[in-house]
Amino acid sequence: MHYPAWYVPFLTSPMLIAIIAILHVLVSHYAVGGGLFLAVETRYAYRTNNKEYLAYLKDHAWFFILITVVYGAITGVGIWWTIGLASPLATETLIHTFVFGWAMEYVFFVLEIISAFIFFYYWGRLEPKVHQAMAWIYAFSAWMSLVLITGITAFMLNSGGWVENKNFWVGFFNPQFVPQVIARTGGALLLSSLYVYLHAAFRVKDTALRDLIASRSTLPALVGAACVTLGGIGWYIFLPESAKAALAAASSLNIFMVLIFVLTIAVFAMLYLGPLRHPNWVSPGFALLLFGMGLAVFSAGEFVREAVRKPYIIYNVVLSNQILPEEVATLREKGYLEGGTWTSAWVRARYPNVVRSQQIDEKALLALPEPDQRELGKVLFQYHCSSCHATTEGYSAVAQLLRGWTPEMIKNLVQNPEKFHFFMPPWAGTPEEAELLTKYLVSITPPRPGGMR
Amino acid sequence: MTPTELIGPPSPLGYPAPYWFLVTFKVLGFTLHMVPMHLWFVGILLAMIFAQRGDVHAQRWSARLMRQMPVIIALGINFGIVPLLFTQVAYYRVFYPATILMAWPWFLIIMFLTFAYYGVYIYVTGLKDGAKLTTLKRAAGWVSAILFVAISFLFSNGFSLMTHLSAWPELWQETSVAGAPLGTGLNTSDPTLWPRWLMMFGLALTTVAAYTVFDAGVFARRESPEYRRWAANFALKFYTVGLIWFAVMGSWYLSTWPADARDQMLSSPLIILTALAALGPGLPWLLIFFQRRQITQALAILTGLAQFGVLALNAISRQIVQNIELGKFLDVTAEPVNLQLSPLIVFLVLFVAGLGVVVWMVGKVWQAERQPA
Ligand code: HEM
Numbered sequence: 001m002h003y004p005a006w007y008v009p010f011l012t013s014p015m016l017i018a019i020i021a022i023l024h025v026l027v028s029h030y031a032v033g034g035g036l037f038l039a040v041e042t043r044y045a046y047r048t049n050n051k052e053y054l055a056y057l058k059d060h061a062w063f064f065i066l067i068t069v070v071y072g073a074i075t076g077v078g079i080w081w082t083i084g085l086a087s088p089l090a091t092e093t094l095i096h097t098f099v100f101g102w103a104m105e106y107v108f109f110v111l112e113i114i115s116a117f118i119f120f121y122y123w124g125r126l127e128p129k130v131h132q133a134m135a136w137i138y139a140f141s142a143w144m145s146l147v148l149i150t151g152i153t154a155f156m157l158n159s160g161g162w163v164e165n166k167n168f169w170v171g172f173f174n175p176q177f178v179p180q181v182i183a184r185t186g187g188a189l190l191l192s193s194l195y196v197y198l199h200a201a202f203r204v205k206d207t208a209l210r211d212l213i214a215s216r217s218t219l220p221a222l223v224g225a226a227c228v229t230l231g232g233i234g235w236y237i238f239l240p241e242s243a244k245a246a247l248a249a250a251s252s253l254n255i256f257m258v259l260i261f262v263l264t265i266a267v268f269a270m271l272y273l274g275p276l277r278h279p280n281w282v283s284p285g286f287a288l289l290l291f292g293m294g295l296a297v298f299s300a301g302e303f304v305r306e307a308v309r310k311p312y313i314i315y316n317v318v319l320s321n322q323i324l325p326e327e328v329a330t331l332r333e334k335g336y337l338e339g340g341t342w343t344s345a346w347v348r349a350r351y352p353n354v355v356r357s358q359q360i361d362e363k364a365l366l367a368l369p370e371p372d373q374r375e376l377g378k379v380l381f382q383y384h385c386s387s388c389h390a391t392t393e394g395y396s397a398v399a400q401l402l403r404g405w406t407p408e409m410i411k412n413l414v415q416n417p418e419k420f421h422f423f424m425p426p427w428a429g430t431p432e433e434a435e436l437l438t439k440y441l442v443s444i445t446p447p448r449p450g451g452m453r
Numbered sequence: 454m455t456p457t458e459l460i461g462p463p464s465p466l467g468y469p470a471p472y473w474f475l476v477t478f479k480v481l482g483f484t485l486h487m488v489p490m491h492l493w494f495v496g497i498l499l500a501m502i503f504a505q506r507g508d509v510h511a512q513r514w515s516a517r518l519m520r521q522m523p524v525i526i527a528l529g530i531n532f533g534i535v536p537l538l539f540t541q542v543a544y545y546r547v548f549y550p551a552t553i554l555m556a557w558p559w560f561l562i563i564m565f566l567t568f569a570y571y572g573v574y575i576y577v578t579g580l581k582d583g584a585k586l587t588t589l590k591r592a593a594g595w596v597s598a599i600l601f602v603a604i605s606f607l608f609s610n611g612f613s614l615m616t617h618l619s620a621w622p623e624l625w626q627e628t629s630v631a632g633a634p635l636g637t638g639l640n641t642s643d644p645t646l647w648p649r650w651l652m653m654f655g656l657a658l659t660t661v662a663a664y665t666v667f668d669a670g671v672f673a674r675r676e677s678p679e680y681r682r683w684a685a686n687f688a689l690k691f692y693t694v695g696l697i698w699f700a701v702m703g704s705w706y707l708s709t710w711p712a713d714a715r716d717q718m719l720s721s722p723l724i725i726l727t728a729l730a731a732l733g734p735g736l737p738w739l740l741i742f743f744q745r746r747q748i749t750q751a752l753a754i755l756t757g758l759a760q761f762g763v764l765a766l767n768a769i770s771r772q773i774v775q776n777i778e779l780g781k782f783l784d785v786t787a788e789p790v791n792l793q794l795s796p797l798i799v800f801l802v803l804f805v806a807g808l809g810v811v812v813w814m815v816g817k818v819w820q821a822e823r824q825p826a
Binding site for chain 1: 454458459460461462464465466467468469470523524527528530531534535537538539541542545548549550552553554556559560562563566567570571574622625626629630631632633634635636791793795796797799800803804806807810811814815817818821824
């Protein structure tokens, strides 16, 4: 490993990314779809000269700015903050590959915030045409930022032919790109309608206006839901084989997929029965329920998207434990401790007597006192396994998974994690190091639960 | 353990553009970041004090600044993205380890910023026509002011730890479990940290003063002549205080530099840059001094530009110092370049087109402002 492994007890550091990412997508999609909503509806309100609707749209624009410009922007930066801390090698790789993709996205961010503020703060002070133009500039920029970031996130799931030629455009237009752009655009339309229902249900007292809002937002919601479904199918088709297998194998992912499926149908049904057929149903309670279901679908979807990449963080490019696939062979030969920048410095500082002619002597490791061997096993765990497993308690805690295992079984797993489960990265150390890790794992493995016949 | 042992291998991908290109955008981006950042770093604090204990004009000043603050913050965060992006391209081998060693404080920035930003919005609702600044709203403003100061301290920690590699081995060994950092460190053992942070505070004071003149001359045309006179007076006073503060902390900062950094920055040819960065604030000060009786639009714009120049000089010299400090451990200019020409060109084209759209939008706002309300 090139970088230090940030130890987050209980949760594991990549889980922090998942949490922030979920918190972010719930708003970032609204930032795109809501922009389109404001552009289309402002145009409609001007054209029909509907003063009440315009007043509502201004109120909505304020809510929109409060949510997207503050929370959306900060959580977006927050994802970037956490990936650098939890997955530095992947971040390094993405940034060296796509820095100009981000730079392009940045240009659109600038346009977004400036147009959004002008749209809101100069409401009524610009000619209607110019005012609408601001909304369209916003909507277009926001959608472009979605397209640009999707090229990069989709790359992580299926890097396609990039591995061969390392070409920016090959990476950007990867097999997942089109399906995910469709799905995310749909998600933006759907989610923003749910935000609109929620906001209108609480803020609009006039029932005629509320019905108008509800019915006008239904078409985008339904189109959005259809795009999500269509994009989702494409997403599945263009998944790498390993991700499809992971989806089928992991029980938690199965549950999430069923949840997504059921909730999507429920959202469809509620949209049809509610806003489309009975706009007057859109009460605060109804809107909250619909909104909550939408958020649940999105969160589950985002979690699945993050989870199916295992054992990679960037498919075929960077492994979850922050090493490159091409490094595995050398590490097996030289040793994981020796090959890692920080692990090797650690061993040299703590156990200078295992270093012979500038190299860590693998045999000498096993001559250390038992507590030291276990400690080094723990170092190996931190740097080889802790990106997916907590230690004794917490997220996928290894001690709980190993409960009741014999030392031979544990050693077998340590030497062949990728054969036990294809979604674990291959063992990238020497046999001696496998022994150290085994000793550590044996020391924390609880016995088989008592009381069973 | 020597610090160089802790620097990982270079990325096999190489730099996507030559180093000079990356560093130009980094420095330009940071200069842009500094303008709004200074306004919230010191400006909110002053605005809170003045809202409570100022005369009418001071309160007016406070309200003006705070009303603009949501937009200022949005722009400032946005401008911060540019240097952060290019820092991660060119300084990744030291940036990631340093921030991982202080992962939790670094992560806290995001939490603090969320609260600080919403705090400002809550405060501003109290400034609307007919609204009242309730105790709760005032408290929200104070919390924001303090959080922003705290964030600035965390930033100074992060960016100084990035070059203070000699502190890494000990910090790491003290705050880790089996070699994995807990991420609870800070760079407080670095003698450059405090003066660096305090110097930034002084510089921020000068930016607030310069901005006051700019605002009074360009945006505040509907304010009373008394307010504008007050603003001129305030700006001169606070620029002077900021200048002295900057000079004192700057000298302290300089005295804490490693010997080679001092030697290089104080001998030819870099001495010219050091001198310019040190004396630069004299120009806006003079411009403000000339306007002490009357702020004019042309001079106000000039003051803003001059202050921007001061910040740019500062950004350039701190970049050079950063490279000298790092030079002992890592030569960031030495990495192979794997030029990504077509994405770079697409970016530059979009950049220029985007600027065009921004100019168009601002032009429309300008027109709207000229019309009577
Ligand atoms: C999330 C939004 C922000 C981003 C992306 C950001 C980014 C950056 C970057 C990249 C630098 C270093 C530039 C360089 O060395 O070239 C920097 C410096 C700095 N930022 Fe920000 N910033 C943000 C928000 C803030 C906030 C809210 C504050 C609070 C006052 C702040 C205060 C500072 C300070 C004081 C420095 C100078 C640190 C030093 O080197 O001593 N920034 N920022």
